[in-house]
Amino acid sequence: MSSPEPIKFLIVDDLETNRIALEALLRRDGLELHMASSGAEALELLLRHDFALLLLDVQMPEMDGFELAEILRGTERTSAIPIIFLTAVATDEHRRFRGYETGAVDYLLKPVDPLMLRTKANVFYELGRQRQDLARQRDELRRSADLLSVALERLQAHRDNSPLAVVEFDAEQRIAIWSKGAERMFGFPARDMIGRPLAETGWISNADAAAIAGMATELAASRSPRVVHHAAAQRADGTRAECEWCLSVLLDRNGQTASLNAQILDITERRHAEDTQRLLIGELNHRVKNTLATVQAIATQTLRHAADGAEFASTFSSRIQALSRAHSLLSSCGWHGASVSDLIDDQLRLGAFDPERMSAFGPDVMLPPQLALHLAMIVHELGTNATKYGAFSCESGRVDISWRVEDGRLAFDWLESGAPAPKAFSRRGFGTTLVEQGARAEGGDARLSIGPSGISWHIRLPLPRDAAPATLQPQPKTEEPPQAEPPARAGRRLAGCRFVVIEDEPLVALELASVLEDAGAQIVGHAGTCAQALEIIESVPLDGAFLDGNLRGEPVGEVAEALARRKVPFLFVSGYDRANLPSAFGSVAVLQKPFLHHDLLDAAAQLFPRARGVA
CATH class of the missing domain: 3.40.50.2300 (Response regulator)
Known part of the structure; x- marks a missing residue:
């Protein structure tokens, strides 16, 4: 002092x-x-x-x-x-x-x-x-009062701007604090809630109100810092919100409950996502088991009628190949892409946007499947962020969406207005990264601007040359590169050819190696990852390579570039269609999985010069 x-x-x-x-x-x-x-x-x-x-x-x-x-x-x-x-x-x-x-x-x-x-x-x-x-005491009290006032204002601002609903109850379970977050989350104004007993508001069920009162008593008795409780709440519009309650108590000098604080997170979307995930996993499990049952039935019936092992192998492979082609055809008919307006309408149907506080304008441009998927994820993320933190988080905010085609690129603009001035980001979260990476994945870019009236995104995405007004038509089949007429298959051998098999599925890699070795080829290496493949390519002399379209989730563009740099001929052996393979290698042949043995040998004979004409 x-x-x-x-x-x-x-x-x-x-x-x-x-x-x-x-x-x-x-x-x-x-x-x-x-x-x-x-x-x-x-x-x-x-x-x-x-x-x-x-x-x-x-x-x-x-x-x-x-x-x-x-x-x-x-x-x-x-x-x-x-x-x-x-x-x-x-x-x-x-x-x-x-x-x-x-x-x-x-x-x-x-x-x-x-x-x-x-x-x-x-x-x-x-x-x-x-x-x-x-x-001096007066000045200290004044400074303390100023600091307390600033702290309270900061706490109030954080509480009001928080995506959580902060609700506080007194010792008689009457609502004492009803934050702005609670108003946004549930739609009830503070003036209608403060002072009312929890059990009489109709906001939550009587059973949940009694459970929360019991938890307050338990917290006071055990001196526990907090407890998490799940209880549904009723919104002002009559809809139901699934909520996660984080409860804590403040005790008076006598150790009795003075107040109960509840920080409430709306987990409705999370519950829906979990339900959807369970549904998708169940549907996937169902479809996989159905496919396996179909394969089992094909195998059983083929074996029952086959005269010998050779006939079974040939017939079974042909039937599996036919099943694969049917599956691809069904996928191509359903996977037809979407227009930008379709993506916006889909978000409206999901309730991601408030149609009264948004506008959307632009031409109907049909997007290819992958681009449509990325843009759908971008639009969904922008809508989610606007609902939580931006224009849709307050009653006065709105969003204006527009798009146009400029120099072969889709110019997509998302403009928010009428919301409180956004703060600078202290730091970059997930939503922003997804938008930027989603745009970059298509060779485009995304630019974020922060203004006094809200945020704006300016997204530019390359369009295919044949982008046209949206009409739902089956996608044309991918044209394979022209191939020469294959040589006679009988007795063909690939003697002396040194191959590397780059495949992350061990059984498929074993099948590839076995077929090639039976034809006289030499397998000088197996690789299940990009790193392993690059090491083999740089260290072992090769006549050719068989490359999977994806290695444990990693794209294979770098591996393909290494093969091209070493002038090693290769072909893709993949379940992906050409649109999902490295675009820089569009002229490389694709052998679709599952494959027939003679198709593999024909592709090898066509691709690798040393194998041409070998009988």
């Missing part, structure tokens, strides 16, 4: 000897004495310093003590300074009364009694010190 400011006294006397004597008499630690030889000099000092006591000589030339005291009483700054008059002139009651009338607290005759003067001065010294202490 810093040393206190000194207490200041002012001695006004036209005789220097008197001033020196008074200074010697009153000097003490913490006291600062100032001297003035006239009224004018005293006034100048009084403008610069705050004095706790004024010792004033009555008889002075030009301006006597009474005149100076009257001036001081007429000025707000100096009107409260206590004055002790000192005089060597015999006085009567009239002069004494005049002294007190001008504001004197005492009137002493010279020569003064040193003990009496020192005692009186010490009283004013202590009063001055007490005033200092009170002023």
Whole structure:
């Protein structure tokens, strides 16, 4: 703690000897004495310093003590300074009364009694010190009040801007606080909720209200910091919100519950996503088992009617290939792409946007499947962010969406307005990364702008050359690169050819290697990852390679580039169609999985020069 400011006294006397004597008499630690030889000099000092006591000589030339005291009483700054008059002139009651009338607290005759003067001065010294202490305490309380006010305002701002609903209940389970987040989440204004008992609001069920009251009692008894509870709540529009409640209690001095705080997260979308995930997993499980059952039936029936093992292998492979082609045909008919307006309408049907507070305008442009998927994810993420943090998070906000075609690119603009001014991001979250990466994945870009009225996104995506008005037509089949007529299959051998099999599924890799080795080829390496493949390509002489379209989730573009750089011929062996393979290698042949053995050998003979014409 810093040393206190000194207490200041002012001695006004036209005789220097008197001033020196008074200074010697009153000097003490913490006291600062100032001297003035006239009224004018005293006034100048009084403008610069705050004095706790004024010792004033009555008889002075030009301006006597009474005149100076009257001036001081007429000025707000100096009107409260206590004055002790000192005089060597015999006085009567009239002069004494005049002294007190001008504001004197005492009137002493010279020569003064040193003990009496020192005692009186010490009283004013202590009063001055007490005033200092009170002023310091006042300033500290004011600073503390300002800090508390700022903290409360910051807490209120965080609470109001939080995506969580913050609700507080008193000891009788009446609602004491209903945050802006609660208003946004449930639609009930604070004025309709504050002061009402929880069980009487109809906001949650009576059973959940009773459960929450019981949890408050348990929290107080166990002194646990918090408990998480799941309870559904009713929104103002009648819809149901699945919620996760994080409950904590504040205890009074007696250890009893003073208030119960609930921070509520709307998990309706999460529950829907979990339900959808379970449904998709169940549907996937169903479809996979159906496919396996079909394959099992094909195998059983083929074996039952086959004359020998060779006939079974040939017939079974042909039937599996036919099943695969049927599956691909069904996928191509359903996977026809979508227009931009279809994507927006789909989000509206899902309830992602409020149709009354948005507009969407642009031409009907048909997007290819992969681009449509990426743009759908981008639009969904933008809508989700606008609902949580942007224009759709307040009643006055709106979103205007527009798109157009410029120089072979789709120019997609998302503009938010009417929302509170967004804060700079302290930091980049997931939503932003998904939008940017989704655009980059298609060779485009996404630019975010933050303005006083909201955020805006400007997204540019390359369009295929044949982008046309949206009409739902079956997609044309992918044209394979022209191939020469295959040589005769009977007795063909690939003797002396050195191949690498790059495949992450061990059984498929084993099948590829077995077929090729049976035809006389030499398998010099197996690779199940991109790193393994690159190592083999750089270290082993190769005549050719068989490359899967994806290795444990990794794209194979780098591997294809390495093969091309080493001038190693290769072909893709993949379940993907050409649209999902590296676009820079559109002329490379694709052998679709599942494959027939003779198709694999034919592709090898067509691709690798050393194998051509080998019989």
